[in-house]
Amino acid sequence: MPTPAASTTHLVLIPSYNPGVKVDDTVRQARAQWAPVWVVVDGSTDGSAERLQSMAKDDSDLRVILLPRNRGKGAAVLAGLDxxxxxxxxHVLTMDSDGQHPADLIGAFMAASMSRPDCMVLGRPKFDESAPRVRVLGRKLSNLCANIETLWAGIGDSLFGFRVYPIAPLRALMSNRHWMRGFDFDPEAAVRLCWIGVRPINVEAPVRYFKPEEGGVSHFRYVRSNVLLMWMYLRLLFEFVPRLPLLVLRRFTQAPR
Structure with a gap:
């Protein structure tokens, strides 16, 4: 199936750090669905940068942005936004480089964004038997925190990184603070965008977790990553309290979706 003509408004942005060989298939599948596709290589040392650059030589709709050192997922996304x-x-559709996200739904997510360009389109993951139970249970807690701190504005899943962002408000939020640079980027971005009135649209999407023998690479560390998330939600809670009157007012005065 031929790749659609290159969009001038919406692009696929793939932050990537030492993803292993899965990134090759991820990029090929993304390019089969959309153009252009950009990969931000966040200081990878696994040889993936060289392979991606080789792919880009023969594909004018594939661009590889190299960052000299690993700075975190949010920092890689911000470099792509700039x-x-x-x-x-x-607008950018962000997706992970490790093959977990469904490239075949890129077109549907982009279409949802184009129909409501003022909104963010959030993937709501559908898990199969490959999903670690502790990860599934942990994200339920994260989702609860995100929903409390937005007065249930409609964030279906706070952690799933397959989503479409309007660039201008996200970039403005990130440029004004030094947070939102690491693994905690996705939930903080969703919460803060809700705070400034960017409404979420939720679209279901399957997610697959690959085992190491299948080429899966995970940078999630149960203690470190969960501590980072807890600290992020605590920071947001301190900001949420003074915002509460405005959020309540908006809830009762905004037009129905």
Whole structure:
């Protein structure tokens, strides 16, 4: 099936750090569904940067952005946002480089964004038997925190990184603070965008966890990553309390979806 003509407003942005060989298939599958596709290589040392650059030589709709050192997922996304604005793009679909996200739904997510460009389109994951139970239970707690701190504004899943963001409000939020640079980028971005009135649209999407013998690579560390999330939600809670009157007012005055 031929790749659609390159969009001038929406691009696929893939932050990538030592993803192993799965990134090759991820990028090929993304390119089969959309153009352009950009990969931000966040200081990878596993040889993936060289392979991706080789792929890009023969594909004008694939771009590889190299960061000299690993700075975190949010920092990689911000680097992509800066470049996207410079090239006139208005929206990015972010997806992980490890093959967990469904590239075949890129078109559907982009269409949802184009129909409501003022909104963010959030993937709501459908798990299969490959999903570690502790991860599934842990994200339920994360989702509860995100929903409390947005007065249940509609965040179906706070952690799933397969989503479409409007660039301008997200970039403005990130440029004004030094947080949102690491693994905790996705939930904080969703909460803060809700705070400034960017409404979420939820679209179901399957997710698959690959075992190491299948080429799966995970940088999630149960203690460190969960402590980081807890600290993030605590920071947001301190900001949520003074915002509460405005959020309540918006809830009762905004037009129905």
């Amino acid at each position: 470049e996207a604005v410079a090239h006139g793009f208005t």
